[in-house]
Amino acid sequence: MIRFKPSRTTVAAVVAVVLILAAGGAAVASNMGFKMNKAFYPPNAAKPGAGDNWTSIPFNRPYSTFADVCTQLALPNVSTSIFQVNPETGATRLCSCGTAACGTLKLDLTDRPVAELPGGVAAPYLGIRIRNNTFVAGTSSAIIVGSHSPSLQLLLRRIPSATCGDVTAGASSNIGATWFSVPYHTTAVTAQDLCVQSGVPAGPSATVARVDPINGTAASPAVTCNTSAASTLNLVLGEAVRIRRTSAGVCTPLSSIPAHF
Amino acid sequence: MKRALIGSTALAGVLVIAVMVTPVFAACVNPTPLQHLLGGWFSNCTEPVRAFAFGVSSNVAPDTTCPNGAASCNTGSVLIACPDAGSSNGQLAGCQPDAGTPNDGNVTILFDWGGGGSFTGCPNPAQAANIGRNYVQVVDAKGKSLFVTVPYSFDLGAYALDLAQPDTFPAGPISCTTNEAGLTFRSFTGGTLCGNMPVPRAHTDCDPGTWGVTGGNGFIPPTCQASTLFPLNRGKLYRKDTPADASKACTGADPVLSTGAWTNIPIDPVANPNFASNGDFCVPTPPPAAGQCAHFGATGMVNGVETPAMVGDLDLGSAGDPNAPSPRAVQVSANAGGNSVSISFRTEGELGLVGFNVLADAQGGKNRIKVNSALIDKKGVEGGGASYSVQIPKGNFKGAKVLYIESVLTSGTLLSDPASF
Numbered sequence: 001m002i003r004f005k006p007s008r009t010t011v012a013a014v015v016a017v018v019l020i021l022a023a024g025g026a027a028v029a030s031n032m033g034f035k036m037n038k039a040f041y042p043p044n045a046a047k048p049g050a051g052d053n054w055t056s057i058p059f060n061r062p063y064s065t066f067a068d069v070c071t072q073l074a075l076p077n078v079s080t081s082i083f084q085v086n087p088e089t090g091a092t093r094l095c096s097c098g099t100a101a102c103g104t105l106k107l108d109l110t111d112r113p114v115a116e117l118p119g120g121v122a123a124p125y126l127g128i129r130i131r132n133n134t135f136v137a138g139t140s141s142a143i144i145v146g147s148h149s150p151s152l153q154l155l156l157r158r159i160p161s162a163t164c165g166d167v168t169a170g171a172s173s174n175i176g177a178t179w180f181s182v183p184y185h186t187t188a189v190t191a192q193d194l195c196v197q198s199g200v201p202a203g204p205s206a207t208v209a210r211v212d213p214i215n216g217t218a219a220s221p222a223v224t225c226n227t228s229a230a231s232t233l234n235l236v237l238g239e240a241v242r243i244r245r246t247s248a249g250v251c252t253p254l255s256s257i258p259a260h261f
Numbered sequence: 262m263k264r265a266l267i268g269s270t271a272l273a274g275v276l277v278i279a280v281m282v283t284p285v286f287a288a289c290v291n292p293t294p295l296q297h298l299l300g301g302w303f304s305n306c307t308e309p310v311r312a313f314a315f316g317v318s319s320n321v322a323p324d325t326t327c328p329n330g331a332a333s334c335n336t337g338s339v340l341i342a343c344p345d346a347g348s349s350n351g352q353l354a355g356c357q358p359d360a361g362t363p364n365d366g367n368v369t370i371l372f373d374w375g376g377g378g379s380f381t382g383c384p385n386p387a388q389a390a391n392i393g394r395n396y397v398q399v400v401d402a403k404g405k406s407l408f409v410t411v412p413y414s415f416d417l418g419a420y421a422l423d424l425a426q427p428d429t430f431p432a433g434p435i436s437c438t439t440n441e442a443g444l445t446f447r448s449f450t451g452g453t454l455c456g457n458m459p460v461p462r463a464h465t466d467c468d469p470g471t472w473g474v475t476g477g478n479g480f481i482p483p484t485c486q487a488s489t490l491f492p493l494n495r496g497k498l499y500r501k502d503t504p505a506d507a508s509k510a511c512t513g514a515d516p517v518l519s520t521g522a523w524t525n526i527p528i529d530p531v532a533n534p535n536f537a538s539n540g541d542f543c544v545p546t547p548p549p550a551a552g553q554c555a556h557f558g559a560t561g562m563v564n565g566v567e568t569p570a571m572v573g574d575l576d577l578g579s580a581g582d583p584n585a586p587s588p589r590a591v592q593v594s595a596n597a598g599g600n601s602v603s604i605s606f607r608t609e610g611e612l613g614l615v616g617f618n619v620l621a622d623a624q625g626g627k628n629r630i631k632v633n634s635a636l637i638d639k640k641g642v643e644g645g646g647a648s649y650s651v652q653i654p655k656g657n658f659k660g661a662k663v664l665y666i667e668s669v670l671t672s673g674t675l676l677s678d679p680a681s682f
Contacts, residue, residue: 043415043416043418045389045390045415048291048387048388048389049291077430077480078299078430078477078480078481079416079417079480079481081298081417081418081419083292083418085292086353086354089352089353089354089377090352090353090376090377091349091352091353091354091355091373091376092292092294092352092354092373092375092376093354093355094292094294094296094298094418094419095298095357096298096299096300096417098300098430099298099299099300099357099359099431100300100357100358100359100431101300101357101358101359103358104346104355104357104358105355111355112355116353131418133415133416133417133481133482169379170377170378170379170380171377172352172375172376172377172378173288173290173375173377174292174375174376174377175377217291
């Protein structure tokens, strides 16, 4: 009798399908296009980080600016804020829906000078944080659409390194922190899968963190690549996660093409 | 045992001293923006503009993260004022479009306590409401200023300056002014500086009609809690001399806010007998050397702690200013009607001015006589210009048809061009 022993890839595929189905059947993933029903959760004063809805956005999408996200996802003005981190400079980008500022901030950072872009190129793989005090758990959601870009490279910037010419004194801890829009049809199941796929070297060479929008940051501490903790941190469909190298390593960004089904 | 006890005691002492001497306050782990978030901006701020911000704790748990006020939490040398939309702040974040265009007088504030740069402290590590109230001091190139305070808004996830601004959307602007904080200049002659140093007025999220009070009528929960506002008082008076710059003059230079760059002349208004209770003062301080400008600045006190940067007017003393507006009367006109002569004129600046006389050329210009009965008081505020309109009985002119306005200064006089009627 031949006993069925599923491969790791098979398990990943099954898990991905289950996740997609668990998302309410509203998410349809393929290389051609996505339609994702993304649930949003409100802040909770007792749980820091709760309500920080870190959101993956397809690499090809009909949203160019933060304002496009506000309008096309029908997010309320004033109370909704969109937030992003530029991993090249560490600068944070925040605006409130309905303001002119949201209209100038581009999701792929191309409103900034080339010198402030990771690797000097647009970064459509960056996720955003959506926050609103009026979100209702279990009720608030929005449809996110788009498609994948199979050749797009994820670039992981080094952390500040004097060897590479960076100013390290007073450097932002956001430098090198890439909030990665994990593709909806990723083959990665755990944080460790992302570590491997993004090409971080062996050893404790990077950390991966997700923010649990329901229970906050305390419920989802960052894990270190190539540890058992990384292998047990499951990714959540539609969530962006933070990847940050822990040692400067090579000066050029680590480049990889996100794996997907 | 005894040696161990002595050793451990000594070690503990060293550690305590080390902590006291070199306090370490980490920047926020999480993004903690201090910025205009609801489309607001500050207006009427002459560029270049500088801003400085700090957090203050009540020291009642859990609000204990900035125990020594600005000494514990401040924006240090990071540039947090955005002069225009095309600029970046000191943390390389792109400025809001609401900062407008260069030299339009509009500026925004943009800073992240969790970002990079040389600054101290994290006012609100847990990102909780009403922890580590932030204060922002803005001073422009003309000495105009703004002083604004907002709490952390849990709902907005930021210290949003808009909370202290009118609750329109975008938030209505508030203006840099010369009369809300810092110094009011009166005169600086003969080695004596006279002026007024008001208790600084801060715009707060408890001001009527602000986002902090109304929440935009349903958009967000109001933040105003009057009990969280810290008491304000006068700080100290400082002086800084700089070379007069023919191109920028004394009142166009890049303002320097940090008290470290100033000399406390030294005046603590609370203890100084030269200060009246309303803030009026005349204090001795030498005139600047030839070719130098003397600048005066004032700090404030927040919850009993002096602000580490100037809270208000800076570029007031300008004895060496080659470009200071003259207190000479201009655009003088006169019209005779009925039994009086109506005279109007204006000034562009009134530094060192005491008042005016009206002189008339009597006897065909052979004898210039004063026709006003009392000195005409100056009206300009803080050295600024003003417009005047006076009526003088026709009989006082003794037949003269030409008059002059004489500006009486603290040292000497200036005569206007003649006006006929």
